[in-house]
Amino acid sequence: MSPRDAATATVTQARSVFSALGDQTRLSLVARLSSGGPQSISQLTSRSRVTRQAVTKHLDVLAGAGVVHDIRRGRERIWELDSARLQDASRALDQISRRWDEALDRLKIFVERD
């Protein structure tokens, strides 16, 4: 696999993460987990404007993107962040930015050569 294909694959994999984080409620949940540590659905709902069911749905979406995962403890369900995918997505964005900046540099050199 060429470096270019590898980059494309990375970006494609990151798409679901972007999609998951593109919603205000979900992004808030992620931010709260990040700073507040592992929490149950009820805890997360108490600091949210929406219903518990809505929170549950959002957590499922985040789990689908591999951004969070749950651990059952008695009658409650604790949700934890999964930093790996977030870092992958972060790296993908960084690669896109870098490649673009390099392309602009090459263009600049080309133009100035005249």
Place this chain on the structure above:
Amino acid sequence: MSPRDAATATVTQARSVFSALGDQTRLSLVARLSSGGPQSISQLTSRSRVTRQAVTKHLDVLAGAGVVHDIRRGRERIWELDSARLQDASRALDQISRRWDEALDRLKIFVERD
């Protein structure tokens, strides 16, 4: 503004970027601009599965998120990537990941203290 508020603001600002990149067609457009340099709507459409109008709409969404901007040249409209917002979003993800990992480290230390 506390560091925590600053982080929250950064994350909030990144939301529109995540939302914009959460779509397959738009992510493809961004990737193509990144590697192929500035391009017109027609050029972007020719390598796409969807209609020119669809491409235009997607570019507008990306522009709304500050990820791209256009330059008019004669009868055509050239689109360019804007790496700044992408880097902001990348940094936001990185911060979330880091804070989470640090929180887990603290928790680990706390547990092992017994």
Place this chain on the structure above:
DNA sequence: CCGTCATGCAACTCTCTGGTTGCCTTTTTG
């Protein structure tokens, strides 16, 4: 055992959004 707390399941509403088609305007170019 019983009430309560935490959650699951399902149906339903409403809005947003990705995509299309049809037609019109502005530049180029032979």
Place this chain on the structure above:
DNA sequence: CAAAAAGGCAACCAGAGAGTTGCATGACGG
């Protein structure tokens, strides 16, 4: 100038998605 190229505008449609309500189930504490 006339045809072709590039793009803009508007209406329309089907499906996805966010959120809600109502009811059912499982685990805990007294």
